[in-house]
Amino acid sequence: MSVRTTLLTAAALTAALALAGCSADSGKETEAAQSITIADQWVKAAPDGMSAAFAELVNSGDKDVRVVSATSPASARVELHEVVTGDAGTMTMRPKDGGFRVPANSSASLTPGGDHLMFMELAGPLLPGAETDVTLIYDDGSSSTFTAQIRDFSGNQENYDPNHGG
Numbered sequence: 001m002s003v004r005t006t007l008l009t010a011a012a013l014t015a016a017l018a019l020a021g022c023s024a025d026s027g028k029e030t031e032a033a034q035s036i037t038i039a040d041q042w043v044k045a046a047p048d049g050m051s052a053a054f055a056e057l058v059n060s061g062d063k064d065v066r067v068v069s070a071t072s073p074a075s076a077r078v079e080l081h082e083v084v085t086g087d088a089g090t091m092t093m094r095p096k097d098g099g100f101r102v103p104a105n106s107s108a109s110l111t112p113g114g115d116h117l118m119f120m121e122l123a124g125p126l127l128p129g130a131e132t133d134v135t136l137i138y139d140d141g142s143s144s145t146f147t148a149q150i151r152d153f154s155g156n157q158e159n160y161d162p163n164h165g166g
Helices: 003-035
Strands: 036-044 051-059 065-071 075-085 091-095 100-102 106-110 116-122 131-138 143-151
Touching: 003 036, 003 065, 036 131, 051 065, 051 075, 051 100, 051 143, 065 075, 100 106
Parallel strands: 036 143
Antiparallel strands: 036 051, 051 106, 051 116, 065 100, 065 131, 075 091, 075 116, 131 143
8 A cells, every 4th residue: 555545544534533533522512402392382362571481392312301491482582480488378480490301201381370481671562473483492592483373371470589599
């Protein structure tokens, strides 16, 4: 084998290994987003201020996935919230430490009176029948966007604890 052939073979192997490493890394970055399916998604209608989004998050993967943040053009800020019983026995919503865990081969529900996405500082009125996009960001850095219909809903009038108290 000539020196030239040896150098070309070495260069080709180096390039192949580099590409294999890149493709493995890029697959890792999108693993969470690829394993999550969003169903039954909707947002509570509101004229201004705050609102909330709900959905069923289904994880078809063999690893737990954690939703760590969310965004939407409908609001300046989206927080991940939970509802807990406060000191006086009233239901209080607050930011959820650590985000939402979606167990492997299972699901997690975002529901009124439970875990939900809280839309803070609405960009405008959320009118029944309209739609808005919501993007979920996962613990591996991947994300997925879904469209949710805006609906009337008068239930669950919890208190909001911005200081994350009990």
